[in-house]
Amino acid sequence: MLETALTHTLKIRYPIFQAPMAGGPTTPDLIAAVSNAGGLGNLGAGYLTPEQLRTAIQEIRKRTDRPFGVNLFVPEEPTELEEMINQMTDYLNFYREELGIAQNPLIQKSSEAFEEQVQVLLDEKVPVFSFTFGIPPQEVIQTMKQNGTVVIGTATTVEEAKQLEAVGVDVIVAQGSEAGGHRGTFLKSVTQSLVGTLALVPQVVDHVSIPVIAAGGIMDGRGLVASLSLGASAVQMGTAFLACPESGAHTVYKQKILLENEDSTEVTCAYSGKAARGIRTEFMNDMHHYSGKIPGYPIRNSLTRDIRQAAAKANNPEYMSLWAGQGLRLATDHTAAKIVEQTMDQARAAAIRVSLLGIIDD
Ligand SMILES: Cc1cc2nc3c(=O)[nH]c(=O)nc-3n(C[C@H](O)[C@H](O)[C@H](O)COP(=O)(O)O)c2cc1C
Structure with a gap:
């Protein structure tokens, strides 16, 4: 249930991505726990040296034989x-x-050694490569795809999504303004590109012909079903996983995640x-x-x-820096596997609720 063309392509059970979160939260334990639970764990590798990146990938592979992703920052001068x-x-x-x-x-x-980081991903044949902050050279996208890696770009507007599709990415993350962490905006100014997830996802879906992943403020199964209803093929959840035991976020950061509210960011x-x-x-x-x-x-x-x-x-x-999205009040300190399971249980319940509405209307 809740399978999509994307879950088939990626060979994952559930349309749930744990967001890549550079700076420490996305430990090999977290990534493997999410992938083992049926979602897709993602390493935020933007700040890692090529050596640290290789070690992290090897550590993930020791913990899971399921697919996972690695995310890099497109460099800026x-x-x-x-x-x-x-x-x-x-x-x-x-x-x-x-x-x-x-x-x-x-x-x-x-800036970080992007080309060397890319080389590590090619050597290690990672299943999924995602990026944010722009568009990497065409050659990087094509070589990754030829190497069997699924390539995912980040967009915060329809125009950005169209450019990403034109350069050949396989999938787009549509990052709404609720999202925690850095904005992936690369065309217009950030203030011109702060579009909420509910508005952004269906407009991106209508203007590209590749799968779209919804990100920003999605914390549970209700958000998952809502996103699928908008036409998304999966969700990418960051804040929801920040306070779980496998997350590498600092203890006081985790405490703030659990204490703060929707208006705190x-x-x-x-x-x-x-x-x-x-x-x-x-x-x-x-x-x-x-x-x-x-x-x-x-x-x-x-x-x-x-x-x-x-x-x-x-x-x-x-x-x-305590990066977090607007869904804060819904954050928990459950294990990563429990967050995935609960999200799926809630999604099944939400899907039934929505379908019952149809019956009542009839
Ligand atoms: C602590 C933190 C770090 C993040 N780091 C990255 C990153 O390295 N690369 C990336 O593409 N997105 C990053 N993001 C953004 C996420 O990919 C995603 O868009 C966001 O978490 C979705 O919103 P949510 O936090 O409300 O779930 C980060 C988000 C957070 C909260």
Whole structure:
């Protein structure tokens, strides 16, 4: 039940993707638990070195023989002016003093080694490759497909989805504005591309002829059935898995996920220079008062890295990035397998409820 053409293609039982979440949450344990339970676990590998990536894939394979996916960031060239970076470094020294760490740290400006990361995925013949933040070179998409890998791109508007289909991706993730984490937007500005999942999914479905995965604010079986009704072939759930025991999220981050509500998040550039939805923090609020310009991604991400890491060490959530979507009140600390099972049980109940409505109307 609830099988779709996509679940057949990917050889998974249920149309449930655990979202790739770079920065630690998507451990091999989490990915394998979701894949073993019948969904598709996904590794958020955007920040991993090629060596770390290879090890993580090997660790996943030790835990499951089911399909899984790996997600990378399409690289962006840093374009910031030295002066803007220096000004920001000065400003951020206040937080460094608070946390008792060194001022004016050396900033690593180079972006992650995308080509080497891609090579690891090719060597390891991963079943699914997804990406966000743009479109990788055509050659990468074609080589992956020839290697037997299913390729998935991320869109936040219909126009982005059409471009992704035109370059040959197999599947599209339609990321609604409710979604936790970074926006995958790559054509217009983020403010012009904040379209809710309920509005985005059917419009993308109508304008492409490849399968669409709904993402953003989907936390349970009700969201799954709603998404399938909109024409999606599966859902991608991130926030729903953040607080489960297999997630690698920091303990205080997990606590915040379980405590906070639908109105606790905001889309911010404060941490990484790229718009992302996360739980409101003191750092985010403070940055509203910064009068200069915040450097863009990935420079900004490097500029705040030492602060986020020191805050995590000190168990201080207020200076950490706590990416989360608007479905927060529905988050649980159940195991990953239970979340998958419960989502399917709720989906069956929701599907019956919806079909009974039809009978009553008749
Ligand atoms: C902590 C966190 C990290 C994320 N990291 C990534 C990532 O590395 N790559 C990606 O494509 N999407 C990433 N996302 C976005 C998810 O793929 C997905 O769009 C989102 O989780 C869906 O919304 P939800 O959190 O409301 O379920 C991340 C989301 C969260 C919450």
